[in-house]
Structure formats: C-alpha cells, structure tokens
Amino acid sequence: MMSAKTKSDSINNYFYQEERRATYKKWIFNDNALCSADKMAEAGFIFTGSLREPDAVACFFCHKHLDGWEATDDPWKEHLNHSKHCEFAKMQTAQENWTLEQWFDLQYKYDENAIRKQCEDAKEDIKKYFNKLRKSYSSAL
Numbered sequence: 622m623m624s625a626k627t628k629s630d631s632i633n634n635y636f637y638q639e640e641r642r643a644t645y646k647k648w649i650f651n652d653n654a655l656c657s658a659d660k661m662a663e664a665g666f667i668f669t670g671s672l673r674e675p676d677a678v679a680c681f682f683c684h685k686h687l688d689g690w691e692a693t694d695d696p697w698k699e700h701l702n703h704s705k706h707c708e709f710a711k712m713q714t715a716q717e718n719w720t721l722e723q724w725f726d727l728q729y730k731y732d733e734n735a736i737r738k739q740c741e742d743a744k745e746d747i748k749k750y751f752n753k754l755r756k757s758y759s760s761a762l
C-alpha cells in the first residue's frame with residue numbers, strides 16, 4: 622500500500638500510520654507507556670525531536686507541535702486538548718477501525734487544508750509583489 626508513495630508526494634506524506642511510525646527511530650518511551658511510539662503514530666504525531674527536545678512531535682494534519690510528554694499521557698487525549706479543531710484528533714480512533722467513508726472524509730479535509738495553505742501562500746506572494754510594484758511606482762513619481 623505504501624510503495625506507490627514517495628517522500629516528494631508531500632500532500633500524502635504521513636497520512637498513513639505506518640509512515641508516521643517510521644519517523645520514530647528514537648523515542649524516549651517504551652511500548653509499555655501510554656505514549657509509546659506506536660500510540661503516538663496512531664494519534665497522528667510524527668517525531669520531530671532533537672538532542673535538546675528528545676520528545677518533540679508534530680501532528681501531520683494540524684501541524685501542532687507538542688513536547689514534555691509523560692509515560693501516562695494519552696496521545697489521542699493530549700492531541701485533542703491542544704488542538705480542538707484538528708479533524709484528525711477528533712477521530713479519537715486508530716485508523717484500523719475507520720470506515721471507508723471516514724477515510725474519504727479525512728483525506729478530503731486533508732487535501733482541502735493543503736490547498737487552502739497553498740492559496741494563502743500564493744496570496745502572500747501576490748501581496749509582496751503588489752507592495753513592491755506600488756513602491757516602485759511611487760518612487761517614479
């Protein structure tokens with residue numbers, strides 16, 4: 622299922638739990654912790670940690686960054702607590718239990734978010750160009 626996807630396919634990067642799980646090469650908690658690497662990946666988080674922040678993660682969907690984890694933290698609950706509008710966090714269920722409709726719905730929302738972000742970036746570029754143009758006009762007067 623994963624082999625058709627490449628890392629350059631950024632829209633679908635980390636959409637699947639297996640892809641997120643693969644980012645946890647080092648994780649400070651073991652499998653007995655509520656926030657084990659498996660559970661973190663299940664709840665939408667990818668590992669973004671470093672030496673200084675060994676437990677830093679980010680949601681692939683809402684991009685929320687979280688660290689300061691404790692072994693008794695429930696990743697699904699923490700996710701929703703810190704990102705109430707995240708459509709992924711609202712699932713509160715592992716992907717293996719989703720219906721096909723839930724998959725489609727989430728994929729749709731994910732793509733919608735990505736396109737909205739692209740449009741906002743493009744708007745910023747146009748704004749910058751517009752201001753530059755206006756400046757060059759006013760200095761020419």
Ligand SMILES: [Zn+2]
Binds near residue numbers: 665680700
């Ligand atoms: Zn999220």
